[in-house]
Amino acid sequence: MLRITGGTVHDPANGVLGVVQDVCIADGRIVPKVEGGRSIDATGMVVFPGGVDVHTHVAGAAMNFARGITPENYRRAIRFIQTPDRRAGLGGITPTTFATGYMYAGMGWTTVNEAAVPILSARHTHEEMHDIPILDKSSLVLMANNEIVLDLLEAGEVERARQVVAWLIWAAKAYGVKAVNPGGIVAWKSGKNAGALSEPVEGYRKVTPGRIISGLAGIIDDLKLPHPLHLHCNNLGIPGNVGTTLETMKVLEGRRAHLAHLQFHAYGGDGWGTLRSEATALAEAFNARTNLTADAGAILFGDAMTVTADGPWEHVLHQLSGRKWSNVDVENETGCGIVPYTYKERSLVNAVQWAVGLELLLLIDDPWRIFLTTDHPNGGGFWRYPELIRLLRDADYRRECLKRLPPKALERMVLPDLDRQYSVSEIAIITSAGPARALGLSRKGHLGVGADADLALYEEKPAAGRMFEYPRYVIKAGEIVVEEGEIRAVTQGREFIARPAFDEQIEAYLRPLFEKVYTMSFDNYAVELERLAQPDIHPCRP
């Protein structure tokens, strides 16, 4: 039992915007009142629901591949020395699993959504997530380049595709569906890509990226999954790609969807020399479409690791940057590309990218629909979120930063004209309440009675941007896990998974197809529920 007294509570989901009130906790949940137990005097602190990361990459085959090819990065990473209660680890741009838990919790974040899991290696992802302490986790499986699903869309068998998608989600013990560069990864397996939404995908006659997007978004809505289609649009990172993004938004009309790392999809121009921000046009279209949510995917100057299922894009980035390139094509399902990258202030392109992320966060007027991410580790490490918050909270600081950019870059952006500053409550929305709602996690992102007792307490500071740098206390499931910047308790979090309804007969249809294209036995494909330490199943009732 725990009582937090005298803090300024920001619980926007329940309409509490900076009110001094007590928060009571018992058995890991928020309760109306408690008798006895420990009390924390939070006078002079703000009380937030624990942070929720709607889009990050922390576990699984791709991250582990990135770790393996960059041992040099760990030489200057934060070290976590083992103690009797705490495993050792290393931070850096691709932290080890234990360090990932300590670093997210150390920043006040308590729930993360791993956004890209191939079903073939989902077992591996769950093994890694088991080794991420403290945090609650969920994961999304990659589906927009699964050839079995695409074949069904080609044949117009949408009902059967829905059954297959539902079966695959449960097989992977995932929470939702991610679509990455729809059709583009299939094409990449023949050395090509998919750009235009209305042109057939390589190897298909009827299926287009647009058809994959609308098909999957519809299936996911019909299956009543808690989180809508999580979409990485076509043409990521390419100058002039805003056209594709706007067209994608039209394709999604009437359906729910979450657009991932929007920053990478908001560029104008027709080449690297003419790249410019199109955040204004994109934000305008986005503001008008309430069926959509998005996360920023902002970049920060410094080292990053680009890791994505978007294989063809990583080959382009390798050719542009000359940095080492890795690629893994995954049979029947997806692919993966990895290139270490450094965003530089003096680079015209990088300067525009930096501005676009902030512009989207400032121009999209409903904070309930745009969330704070860096698409970790693609735009920068998640542990740099406090830097982003400072940029959003302090327009003067933003102007200081703009002075360091190439003057030519300032003509390609609108950031210098934006005066908006995020309020403390708005920060609580874009880091916790909003993403929790978009993920359909009803016990996360708020402090109402019955919510999970995940909280972060920050000291109020006069400098608007600085107070989120590190929390005084972090509470996870009612337990104080971080106090005064130190890990106090290492707990095991839960894993959220979804169980959409499907007809068991679909296995008989899948088995022969599976054995034709895969190299493992069908019976070894699905992850056994017993492999998850603490599963929390969302039933998806229609």
Next chain:
Amino acid sequence: MGGKVTCTLGEVKNRADFIVYWGGNPAECHPRHFSKYTLTQKGRFVPEGRKGRTMVLVDIRETPSGRAADIFLQLRPGKDFEVLTTLRALLKNQKVDEASVAETGLTLAVLQDLVDRMKRARFGVLFFGMGISMTRGKHMNSAAILRLAAELNAFTKFVCMPMRGHGNVTGSDMVLRWTTGYPFGVSMSRGYPRFNPGEFSTVDLLVRGDNDAALILGADPGATMPQPGIDHLARIPTIVLDPKVTHTSRLARVHITTAATGISAPGTVYRMDEVPLPLRPILKSPYPTDADVIQRIRQAVAAKPAWTPAPTARIANA
């Protein structure tokens, strides 16, 4: 240099029409490789199966794998790096000195033909064995063949994969990577992971005699290490967990018999392409599993007082 352009084995089955094995003898070392993944299977985009694929074998001697090959290229021992570098030069239309090519045991015409065939392939694969990774040049050879595959992608689809073996070596590599950041050769002596192949790798520690005890799991270094390393294992307290008697268990102070993983103990094995497979026991064993034994050792160690005061590292943010 660095990076790795690869795929899972099903991609080879479904798409590969040009397959090179370099410095390995899969017919004897990975006997199901041809039939399950690479050569004889019919694939989605290779419906003719074996007839739709070309296989090249590159090695320093003829082996039984040669019988499966369409083309066999025999090069002189220790010349892999030179041949790979020549291929990379030819790929970029650079001038190559015929006399220096001759030193490798191959001719310029043969190498030019190989490059042309690789560029013409629809989906090519380079598999490499210990003839690349464990001969003179070691990681430089591996880097050269990985670069060759990456650079071929300017012309067509090409991937590369090491032919890993020795049970679940890939699994050990995977778990070490997510727990410590590094694949092998990790020292925890300062309480956090440090990596330095040559300093902390098993063979180097043993040969120098740096360690004063050894706990050995799922391996038989007594059969494979250089003699000074084996002598050191016999000198120090060596503990072996193994279902059967091995060269190492014979020289160990303690041999704990454990259940055989995959037969009477469950677990996960990672294939050479890093795809995880579940292991389901089919028999019961009277012996404990490796995991049981290690857990009990850990509990016993945890019950002892710490030999150093517990450090309290602060969490640095931003």
